[in-house]
Amino acid sequence: MCMYDNRTHILTGLLIVLALVLPAEAQQLGDPISESDIAPWDISISPDGRSLPPGMGSALEGAAIYADKCSACHGDAAKNGPAGSLVGGIGQLTQGQQNRTLGSYWPYSTTVFDYVRRAMPYQSPGSLSDSEVYAVTAYLLHVNGIVSKHYVLDADSLPIIRMPNRDGFISDWPSARQ
């Protein structure tokens, strides 16, 4: 009995020593999770558009959604709202900050979809359906003269849109695209 106790103490001591000397990498407390369980959070969209969700919408549909959910801050037809204009300035980028709009400055159409779905409308982000986000994105591209009002945006047609300022950036980081 006495011997058993001693051995227990030695074993306990050994475990404590091990815990103290084991390298940090030995700590593994993350739980496995499937990509499908992550899906509700996996909302970032790259220029290749591969993560774009199903759904579709055109500027015709987007105009009504815009008027209802967006125009109070961004103005009628995306002009002169309290949160600034989203149109204009194409070809006049260097003539002042107000000319750096979605149409004149943003290099990728996928970023518009990503940002509207992630953060807008400001008071209730995430409240638009994916098809509504496609439609609002189509509307914003339309008022900037980039697509026609009938152009239907979906996972295939959105990433192939070439934004006016697509070639307007130089990367300070070596491995970025460009």
Added chain:
Amino acid sequence: MSSSCFSPGTEDRAAGGGLINRRWLLKNSLLAVPVGMVTTQASSDPLRVPEWSSAPGLIQSQYGQPSPFESHVTRPVLGLFPEGFGDGSGVSFTPLEKLAGTITPNGLFFERHHSGIPEIDPGSHEFVIHGLVERPLVFSVSNLLKYPMVTRTAFVECARNSFFNSLQEPQQRSAGELHGLIGNAEWTGVPLAALLEEAHVDLAGSWLLAEGADAAKYSRSIPISKAWEGEVLIAFYQNGERLRPEQGYPMRLVIPGWQGSTSVKWLRRIKVMSDATYARDETSKHTLLQKDGLARQFTFELGVKSTITTPSFGGPPVREGLQQVRGVAWSGAGKIAKVEVSADGGRSWADAVLHGAILPKAMTRFAIAWHWDGSPSILMSRATDDTGAVQPIRTDWYEPFAAGQIYHLNAIQSWGVSQDGEVSNVYV
């Protein structure tokens, strides 16, 4: 007659405009106090015993607060849109001119939010690593707190800091309002690299997308090589206590030396990617538009910078005689190597004394003695870091950029001192 105790002579000058060298100060250290503070007459009243010395004071408290007499030391708050439109998308500034030392108190550390401050219950917060990894993982905060942690001091500076000085006319604002989108703190947390190792990153993984749990789901792309360097922390503690809600509670990234916006707050997700995601805040924002119409992108590292905080706009008028000029300096590239001060608008410069520990990518204090003769002067500070980078004058900084370019403004701050001692922001 050579220099007297109260008025240094020409041989004591370190540079024009009355900047004094250290030798004179050492020689006269006991007398090196502002002239206005030297009292030669006896006080007319006997000392009185104040009430706080005559009865027991307040009892101890569970969480200490600053003295009520310091209630003016606050963060100036600035919304970016008219009230009612995007409230919670704004900034508050660290009141640099009201602080000393290098550590920013947690309650005065600048804020930048894109959709307000989320009230996160750490018991319900989850953090995932996924994408180009063998083992997508989800972590609870309580488990993350069990990992080995490291502690380091680093500044976090908004890439838009000092934006008022990009305007055509100099704005009359305090040092904090001009340059206070920066705070310096001791951060404690888990190196991101340890958690990436646990997830087994694929060889194709070269960028990370970091995302917050706020309503804006603020997101930025970060080259994975930065995380492998080991400096990138998932911080849980700031200056010894758990992060404040406005600083990312319960967890945030801290990337020393890089644009503050890459230190994503309320961190909920890291996705390992083969390329950058080109999120809104690395395309539409945080890009530096040049005169030629091209914009620089992924300009992560913040430049070498400094500002004089005493004297500065809004502070007490400068008095004639001897006084200390002081301020803060920092660089995203490394340590501060030297800070020079000019009192004659940049015609001559003298080395300031650097105080305390000089840590890489952290705030450093500087000070220099100045004997003001009452004539209009212009005070400037110019920092150099240990890579040899020197803080530029404003016109040189602006030279490559289009009008209205506001990011990464690290130009020299100039404070004009008028004949009556009033301090104003001036462009030189």
